Amino acid sequence: MEPLFISPYIEFVTENFDQLVARLVEHILITAETVLIAVPIAVGLGVLITYNDRAATAVLWAAGIAMTIPSLAAFGLLVPFLGIGSDPVVFTLVLYSQLPVIRNTYVGLTGVEEAMKEAGRGLGMTRRQRLRRIQIPMALPIILAGVRNAVVIVVGVAAVGAYIGAGGLGEFIFNGIRQGDSVMIVVATVVVSLLALAADYGIATVEQLLRIHNGEEVEQRVSTQLIERAV
16 A cells, blocks of 8 residues: 555546646647757857857857746746747747757867867868867767756746646646645646656767767766667
8 A cells, every 4th residue: 555645646646647648748849849949049059159259258148148037027028929828938948948058069069179170170171071070079968968958947947838828737736826736736746857857867868878979988877778788
């Protein structure tokens, strides 16, 4: 028999399993849509600012400012233009996810050893070719670490999007607050946390595989070992 304090949570999950799955799928879709939009923009900006230090300072400053805007305030400003639902939420989350990806892209590209870039020059590569063939492959693990941070942020903040009808697991949290149902709040919060942890672990595994591919010595995760054995 399960402990008494766990019984209400198990009962809630059992009775609302279909709805939990539906809200979880909505949450994943919002996260995926945000990442698919945000990452190309942020990586592109990260690449561009490697050409100009002043531009790098300005872009990183602007991305940092964007992260300080409270999510509910951003939703309120965007609703008159984008309406209620997922659109203003995705727009806000794209802004929130820019800083970690832009910063890591910039740091990763500028941190490539000068000797490697000099070797590319010696082979007659142009700056664009060095970027594509040397710098980006070497910086990929660092870029992916930025994506990893961004995804965790997006998963957490996406829950607030339920306040303006975006759906997702935040619906259970806000309904629980309105109804004074702590069980509903705890279950939804735990599921959001598990989703964030799963995304973090999965991306971290890919990041580690890229580091190994680049010749770095790392302490391998269980998932990394399993993938390497399978391949």
